[in-house]
Structures are given as structure tokens and as C-alpha cells.
Amino acid sequence: MTTSHNSTVNSLYLAFYGRPADPEGLKFWAEQLSKAGGDVDSIKSFFADSDEARARFGTDTASERITEIYQQLFNRNPDAQGLKFWSDAIANGHATVADVAIAVLGGAQGTDASLSTLRLEAADTFTAQVEASGGAYRGLAAVEAARVLVRAVTMNANKSDIAALVKATAVLTEVASKTPEVVSAMGSGSELLDLFDTAQGSTDPVSLVQSMAEVARSAAESPNTVAALMRGGGMPQLLKSLPEGTTLKDLVGQLGKGGLKATLDNMMGNKPDPVEPGTDAAVTLEFDLANSPATLVLKAAAGSVTGLGNATTLVFEDKASGSGDALALDYTVTGDQLVFAAPLEAGLYGISWKDDTFTTATGHLAAGSATFAGGHEGVFAMEGFAIEKVTTVTSDVARAAADDVNEAFIGSATATVRIGTGGGQDVVVDQGGTLAIVVDSLASAAPDLILGFDTGNDTIVLEGQAASVIDDNADGKLGWASSGTGKTTVDGTSEAVAIAVGSAVGVGSEAGIEQSLQALNGALDVTKLALQDELLILATSDSGAALFAYVNKDDNGVIDAAELTAIAMFADGAAGQLDIVLVGAPAVPA
Numbered sequence: 001m002t003t004s005h006n007s008t009v010n011s012l013y014l015a016f017y018g019r020p021a022d023p024e025g026l027k028f029w030a031e032q033l034s035k036a037g038g039d040v041d042s043i044k045s046f047f048a049d050s051d052e053a054r055a056r057f058g059t060d061t062a063s064e065r066i067t068e069i070y071q072q073l074f075n076r077n078p079d080a081q082g083l084k085f086w087s088d089a090i091a092n093g094h095a096t097v098a099d100v101a102i103a104v105l106g107g108a109q110g111t112d113a114s115l116s117t118l119r120l121e122a123a124d125t126f127t128a129q130v131e132a133s134g135g136a137y138r139g140l141a142a143v144e145a146a147r148v149l150v151r152a153v154t155m156n157a158n159k160s161d162i163a164a165l166v167k168a169t170a171v172l173t174e175v176a177s178k179t180p181e182v183v184s185a186m187g188s189g190s191e192l193l194d195l196f197d198t199a200q201g202s203t204d205p206v207s208l209v210q211s212m213a214e215v216a217r218s219a220a221e222s223p224n225t226v227a228a229l230m231r232g233g234g235m236p237q238l239l240k241s242l243p244e245g246t247t248l249k250d251l252v253g254q255l256g257k258g259g260l261k262a263t264l265d266n267m268m269g270n271k272p273d274p275v276e277p278g279t280d281a282a283v284t285l286e287f288d289l290a291n292s293p294a295t296l297v298l299k300a301a302a303g304s305v306t307g308l309g310n311a312t313t314l315v316f317e318d319k320a321s322g323s324g325d326a327l328a329l330d331y332t333v334t335g336d337q338l339v340f341a342a343p344l345e346a347g348l349y350g351i352s353w354k355d356d357t358f359t360t361a362t363g364h365l366a367a368g369s370a371t372f373a374g375g376h377e378g379v380f381a382m383e384g385f386a387i388e389k390v391t392t393v394t395s396d397v398a399r400a401a402a403d404d405v406n407e408a409f410i411g412s413a414t415a416t417v418r419i420g421t422g423g424g425q426d427v428v429v430d431q432g433g434t435l436a437i438v439v440d441s442l443a444s445a446a447p448d449l450i451l452g453f454d455t456g457n458d459t460i461v462l463e464g465q466a467a468s469v470i471d472d473n474a475d476g477k478l479g480w481a482s483s484g485t486g487k488t489t490v491d492g493t494s495e496a497v498a499i500a501v502g503s504a505v506g507v508g509s510e511a512g513i514e515q516s517l518q519a520l521n522g523a524l525d526v527t528k529l530a531l532q533d534e535l536l537i538l539a540t541s542d543s544g545a546a547l548f549a550y551v552n553k554d555d556n557g558v559i560d561a562a563e564l565t566a567i568a569m570f571a572d573g574a575a576g577q578l579d580i581v582l583v584g585a586p587a588v589p590a
Helices: 004-017 023-035 041-047 051-057 062-074 080-091 097-106 110-133 140-152 159-178 180-186 189-197 199-203 205-219 223-231 234-240 248-267 464-470 510-523
Strands: 285-289 295-300 315-318 331-334 337-340 347-353 368-377 380-387 389-393 407-411 416-420 427-430 434-439 448-451 459-462 488-491 496-500 524-528 534-540 544-551 564-571 580-582
Touching: 004 023, 004 041, 004 051, 004 062, 004 097, 004 110, 023 041, 023 110, 041 097, 051 140, 062 080, 062 097, 062 110, 080 097, 110 140, 110 159, 140 159, 140 180, 140 189, 140 205, 159 180, 159 205, 180 205, 180 234, 189 199, 189 205, 189 234, 199 205, 205 234, 205 248, 368 448, 407 416, 427 434, 434 564, 459 464, 464 534, 464 544, 488 496, 496 510, 510 524, 510 534, 510 544, 510 564
Parallel strands: 389 407, 407 427, 416 434, 427 448, 434 459, 448 564, 459 580, 488 524, 496 534
Antiparallel strands: 285 295, 285 380, 295 337, 315 347, 331 337, 347 368, 368 380, 534 544, 544 564
16 A cells, blocks of 8 residues: 555656656655655655656647646646646746646546546556566656556546556556567557547557557567567557457457467458469569578468469569669579578569469469568678568658558669668668668667668768667767777767677577677677666678667676667678767657
């Protein structure tokens, strides 16, 4: 059971931040309140000037903050008269936002008082449960995740509903604390809260939070699933795509039985439809390069019963150089795989076939073509990317992270452009122009492949979230650690480091990730890096480079797989320190 001071502090968290308190914060502020004899005025200004407040509300207007307070407490906007009263009070210096939060909560009546009481009960229960279980609840992603608990509590919530919501939110915040990229892939904080205004969310908010928790739990076990979730539009698109008649309870059940991947296969229509015997199956084929840079995998569209069978007369083309030259690639066919005689060089490839190239159990496949990318460059091994769209770049282009099309951007020889590739696992090809390749998020589990990077013209630009996470002192510049002989040592003052690696760095498979970890740990000493600090790592060799983001989560002195994100792999050129630039952004607290 909470003390009176604990509940008072949690009410401040609810009114001001719209979330339940974390145990550490609750303990600290309750102690301060106790020392002040329960006088809330003694702590409110410090409480409202935290890193979280500056990060989340720094650009909000007074009217926006007042509206947020009303939504967090009462799930409604303030009436016009009340909004004007409190806005004027803040503008004239008669009250702060913290004063407004305390006054609005204290003055609640009727249904407003009933709802805020229920939400405070849920917040108290959640904080107590996290403390008792020792669960993780830290970092900005967890803070955003915890807000769904408050939003999910409605006037109709009973004790059983609140218990279920607390349990599910504890799972969600645990995942968000340990693997924040999972929650980022599910959607921003506002996007997740908006789901409660949909028909599904308003009808069954408890199952909505439970489905979020199950998606997060499942996605945290698979980096590839995280990338697919992000590129597929996260939770909003998942709910929109549910078959007609499917409830959120159905979704929760499916997630609990088979995880996210099986749910997508079973519920989202990804299983092939049966083909009647004796009918032709003219289908479109897709190819991607497997974890091995020497194996190309066939993906047949729904409705086919096929393997590569007797694949003949396949034509390969060099699409990266712009020459359009035919390539003589020696391959053999095994099941649904083309196995090349040697690892493919890093590049962008076209493949085409005639309508009699493949046979199936029921007929033939239509003529067609596909584009894929990947391969092997020096010590750098890249997982192949399935390319669905090829764009010749002549002006600035931007891709939303939710776009689910794997795209190849081919720069013209004369263009000067900025390319925002969105959710990762895209290909950028420089054919002589000047390219600024923009990275605005470090959450992607799949890197971009950069071909032909020109250190004289091209740059990697960190913006938005990517810039704010790396730029610890918010000076708009990258603080590079100095490289010495042997292992390069970094500490909490280092924002980025360039290191030379002598062994292979790879992505895509468990073996590739382990290979990368060995190479990076062999060249980099992170024992002096403070817990939760971030580091941009540029790993270089004679033949290429790779760009990584490292987040120290467990402070065990080595870089682990869960702490490493591959941002970009380079071939036919290697980025240097001067080629990676920041666009100033305020630092986001850990």
C-alpha cells in the first residue's frame, strides 16, 4: 500500500507527465515532500524542470500543455473559458504549468474526479508492482510506453481491468527499457495513444494494451521482426490490416500462441492459397539475397506451388554502375535457392527470366524481372536486400519510416541531392553526383547499403532523433574520440569513434552479427563508457566501412548484440570522420 506522500507524488506524475511514476523517482520526490512537511509547493518547480519535462514539453505552448493536462486527467479537452483562464494566468506570471496541473487535479468534480481517481489508482498499482518485481522502467521509450496505461483507464474500468492493464503495461515498459527500438517500431507515443480513439481501441482498451505488450514481447526476440514491424507501419497498420470480424481479443490470443511472425502469417493473409490441381499458376516471383552473400532465395506469390525446379535462361545485369552490362554468374539450383559459385560482390543486380524458365507442379510461371542488392566487399559482408522499387535521383527525396517498399536510389552524375531513406535496408548508389544521405533514426534493425560512396562529395547527415541521441552536449558537432595504437578506448565524453578493423564485419545472420561483435570488441575498449551512454562507431578497412550505433545497456565492458545497431554498410568507398555531420538538435535524456 502506498504512503500518502507516494500517492501525492504519483498524482503529480499523472497530472504533469501523464504517466505513472517510476520507483526511483517516486522514492526521491516522496522523500523531498516528507522533508518539506508535505508542502507540494516546495518541490513543484524542480519537478517541472526535469530533463523529461524539457525533452517532452520544451516546445509546447501554454494552451497545449493545459490541454494535455486535461486529457491526462479527464480524457477531455478543457472548455474554452477554463483554457483562457489558465493560459492568461501563465502568461501573466500568476501561475506555472505545475501550478495548473495541481489545481486542475485538486478541483476535479463529478465524472472528472471519478476518472482521475481511477487513473491514479492504476498509476499507484503500476509503480508498486514494478518496484516489487524489480522490473525495468527507465528511459524515454519506457516513459512513452507507460502513458498507454493512463489512457486505457476509462470510466468503465473495474479492478479486474486495471489489474490486466497494469500487468500488460509492465511488459511493455520492460521491453521499452531494454530494447527501445521495439517500441519505436510499433509507433511514436502519440500514435499509440491515438489507437484508443479508434473503434477497436475505444471498444476494448484492455485488449489493445495487451496486444501492444504481446507485439513488443515477440518483436524483442527478433531484430528482423523489428525491422519488418517498422517498415510495415507498426501497430496502427497492424490493426488496420486485421481481417474483418477479427477482434483485439482474437489478436491477443494469436500473439500469445505463436508470436508476431506467426500471427502475421496466419491473420494477415500471408499463407499461400491452395491451387486446384491441373490449373496454371502464372505468378510473380520475388528474390532476395539470403544471409550468405552467395545465395539468392525465391519467394513465390500466393497461389503458386513451386520451387526453382529447372531454372534456366536467367539473365543477370549490373544495375549499380549504370552500364547495364550483362553479368555471367555461375550458379546452381537447390530447392528455392540459387547458390552462386562465389559470394557476389557488393552491388545492385537485375535478374530476368522467360515464361518457360521455371516449372511448377501445376503449370508455368510468367516472364518477369526483379532487382536485388548485396554481396561481399573485402572484409565487409552484407545481407542482401529485396528491392521492390528503383528510383533515379535528380532532386531531394525523402522516405517515411513506415514505407514498406525496399528501394534503390540511384544518383545521377550531375545531381546534388539529399536522400532520406526511411526505415533502413535501402540501397543508395552514387554514379558521380553529390549525395547527402540522411539518417534520422537509430531504431532500425536493418542497415542501408551505400554503393560508390565518394568522400570528396558525399556525406552522411544525422538529423532529428539520430542527431539528438549521439550529440550528448547538444553543440551540433560530433565529438570524435582519438584513436591510438592497439584498442581504442572511449569514455562518456566521446560521441563518436573511427576504428580500423582487421577481421570481417557482417550483418543479417546470427553468425554475421557475432562476426561483427568480435571485430568491434577486438578494436574498441568501451569499459570506461558510462551506462546508457551512446556511441557512433565508424569501422573502416582498406576496402570499405560500416557505421554502427552502440548503446551501453548493461555496462559489462563489451559490445553485445542487443546494444548494436547497424546503420549503413559501405562498398566502393569508405566514409571518413569529416563525411559524417550533425544537424543540431537538443539532447534527448536517456
